[in-house]
Each structure stands twice: as C-alpha cells, then as structure tokens.
Amino acid sequence: MDKIFKQALTVAIVTDAVDFLFHFFLTRPMESLTYFVIKFLLSFFVAAALFSLKSWQAQSSKKLSIVVLFGLIFSTLMSTYYRAWELGEARVPFGSRAPDIIGIARDNLFLFSGAWWLGHAMFFIIGVLVARRFVKS
Amino acid sequence: MFYCFYDIIKKLEMLEMPGRLRSILSLLILYSMSKRNFAVIFLAIGLVVLSGCSLQKKPIEKINTAGEISQPKTGADAVKIGHFVFEPKEIVVNTGAAVVWTHDDNVAHSIISPGLFESEVLQRGGKFSFKFDKPGEYSYYCGIHPSMTGKIIVK
Numbered sequence: 591m592d593k594i595f596k597q598a599l600t601v602a603i604v605t606d607a608v609d610f611l612f613h614f615f616l617t618r619p620m621e622s623l624t625y626f627v628i629k630f631l632l633s634f635f636v637a638a639a640l641f642s643l644k645s646w647q648a649q650s651s652k653k654l655s656i657v658v659l660f661g662l663i664f665s666t667l668m669s670t671y672y673r674a675w676e677l678g679e680a681r682v683p684f685g686s687r688a689p690d691i692i693g694i695a696r697d698n699l700f701l702f703s704g705a706w707w708l709g710h711a712m713f714f715i716i717g718v719l720v721a722r723r724f725v726k727s
Numbered sequence: 728m729f730y731c732f733y734d735i736i737k738k739l740e741m742l743e744m745p746g747r748l749r750s751i752l753s754l755l756i757l758y759s760m761s762k763r764n765f766a767v768i769f770l771a772i773g774l775v776v777l778s779g780c781s782l783q784k785k786p787i788e789k790i791n792t793a794g795e796i797s798q799p800k801t802g803a804d805a806v807k808i809g810h811f812v813f814e815p816k817e818i819v820v821n822t823g824a825a826v827v828w829t830h831d832d833n834v835a836h837s838i839i840s841p842g843l844f845e846s847e848v849l850q851r852g853g854k855f856s857f858k859f860d861k862p863g864e865y866s867y868y869c870g871i872h873p874s875m876t877g878k879i880i881v882k
Contacts, residue, residue, distance in 0.1 A: 619811045619874040682848050682871050686835040689872065690811060696833055 594641045597725045601637035601717035602630045608713040617689040628671055633714055636664045640718065657718050661711035668710045669703075805829065806877065808836050808849070808869075813877035822881055825858040837870035845870070 606626055613621050640646060640660045646653060676687050685703075694702055804824050807814045809831040820826060828838055830849040838846040838855055843865060846855035859865065859881040869875035 619872050622873045680871060682837070683835045683850075686848075686871055690834075 593725065594638060597641050597721040598634050598638040600721040600725050601714070602634035604717035604720045605633040605713045606630045608716055609710070612709065612713070613689070616692050618692065619689055621689065629668065632667055632671070633664060633717060636660060636667065636714070637718065637721070657715055658711075660718070661715040662707075664714040665707050665710035669707065807831055808838075811872060811875055813867075813869075813875060816876070817878045817880065819880045819882060820859060822862050823858065823860060824881070825856050826879055827854055827856040829854050835871060836875070838867055839870045840865050840867035843867075 606629055609629060610626065637660075640656070643656065646656060650656070672687050673684065676682050676684060680687070688702075688706060690696055691702065691705055694705055696702055804818070804820050804826050806818065806826060806828045808828055811832065811834070813828075818826070828846070828849070830836060830851055830853040832851065835848050835850055837848045838844070840857075844857045844867075847853075848871070849855060859879060862881045865879045865881065867877050867879070
C-alpha cells in the first residue's frame with residue numbers, strides 16, 4: 591500500500607477510536623454509527639490531503655503548525671457536518687444534535703462549542719502523531 | 728510569553744482542577760512555550776478544556792440513564808423526555824391506550840417508531856401522543872439522537 595494511504599488510514603482509525611472513547615466516557619447520549627463513519631471518512635481525506643502537501647513532505651520546520659492547522663480545519667468540517675445535518679437534513683433547531691459533555695453546561699455556548707471544536711481537532715492531531723510515529727513506509 | 732503563561736494558569740485555577748494535574752499541565756505548557764512547540768501547546772490547552780471542565784463541580788442530579796431501568800412500568804401511559812432519556816424506558820399499557828410523551832429537556836427531540844409513527848420536533852413543554860390499537864412490542868427512538876431508545880409493550 592502507498593505510504594500516504596497507510597498514514598491516512600491510521601489517522602482515521604485512531605481519530606475514530608479516541609473519539610469513541612471520548613463519547614463513551616464523557617458525553618451523553620452516544621453518537622450514531624453514521625456519525626463515526628462520517629468522521630472516519632472525513633479524517634481519512636483530510637489526513638491524505640495533509641500528507642500530500644509538498645511543504646509536509648519537504649521536512650519543513652513548520653510541520654507541527656501545519657498539523658495544528660489541519661486539525662482545526664478537520665474540526666471545522668465536522669462542525670459543518672453537524673450543522674448541515676441539523677438544518678439541511680433533519681430540519682431541527684441549530685445545535686440540538688450535539689450530545690451533552692459531562693461537566694460542561696450546555697448553555698455556556700462559548701465553552702461548550704469550544705470544547706467540541708478543540709476536542710475534534712485534538713483527536714485528529716493525536717491520529718497524525720500516531721501515524722507519523724508508527725507508519726514509516 | 729510569561730504573561731500568557733500566567734493567564735493560562737489562572738484559567739486552570741478557575742476550572743477547579745486537581746493540583747497535581749494542574750501542575751503537570753502547567754509545566755507542559757511552559758516547556759512547550761520555551762520550545763515553541765505549538766502542537767503540544769495546543770494539545771495541552773485542549774486537555775485543559777476537556778479534562779478540566781469535566782472536573783467542574785456540579786450538583787448531582789438523580790436521573791435514570793439509559794439501560795438502568797430493567798422493570799417496565801405497568802399501567803402508566805405517560806413518558807417523560809428529559810436529560811437525553813425516555814423515562815420510563817419501557818412501559819406496559821392496555822390495548823387502545825394512548826401514550827403521551829412530554830418533553831422536559833433543554834434540547835429538541837423527536838420520537839420515531841419506524842412504520843408506526845413519527846412526531847414533530849418537540850421543544851420543552853411539547854407533547855406527542857399515539858394510540859396503540861394492537862397488542863405487541865413497539866420500539867421507538869429519538870430522531871435527533873438515535874441512541875435514545877424506548878419501548879411500549881401493549882397487552
């Protein structure tokens with residue numbers, strides 16, 4: 591298999607696994623299978639785009655900043671999926687899809703949405719770091 | 728840089744994190760800043776938000792979570808929707824009875840039993856009812872949060 595494919599696949603698996611654990615222990619209710627499939631595909635393609643970047647392959651000193659940037663892009667795309675599902679497909683009120691995070695008040699919009707945004711980005715970054723560490727060729 | 732670090736430490740204190748965890752994260756952030764390792768700074772701050780906030784003290788509410796209720800309630804014909812749970816999760820009603828779902832949550836929900844009924848999106852105070860004319864077991868779920876499930880047993 592191509593290295594980029596293997597790395598992207600690793601990122602997708604790790605991102606999904608960490609997110610599953612997060613949902614299992616810290617959110618209520620559990621997310622749907624569709625959600626995890628969407629997340630898997632999205633993280634795979636965003637990771638593939640990241641690993642295909644010329645500046646990434648050129649042993650750039652800015653690699654870590656690029657990872658963070660792509661993590662935030664991934665997180666923004668996940669939020670876009672949530673909002674598109676709410677408003678476009680299910681036609682339910684804005685923000686009603688997201689599960690509760692244990693310990694974070696839902697009405698604290700800044701903290702609640704910030705936690706989701708940072709969380710999704712962090713899971714993706716963990717995936718990239720694992721892929722970089724374990725997928726060599 | 729040190730003002731920024733001080734600001735982050737103050738935020739950690741506001742989140743009421745345990746001292747040891749706060750110290751470890753503080754050292755991690757300080758070390759990362761000195762090395763200009765932005766990915767680690769980001770990860771550390773993310774951990775602060777996620778783990779720190781989950782440690783915030785909240786009053787404990789006694790609620791029934793999914794899976795806790797093992798015995799179906801008999802004779803009841805009302806289901807409350809609150810805290811992402813249908814309560815009771817299972818009820819037994821007589822044939823011809825109408826079950827009423829009452830929404831009492833901060834988040835919108837809907838009720839779907841495939842091939843049988845589908846409610847509108849309910850907000851707090853909203854109600855939906857359905858009359859069960861045939862005996863059987865009818866499973867239903869929330870259309871917005873599919874892992875919220877319940878069952879009506881009609882005798």
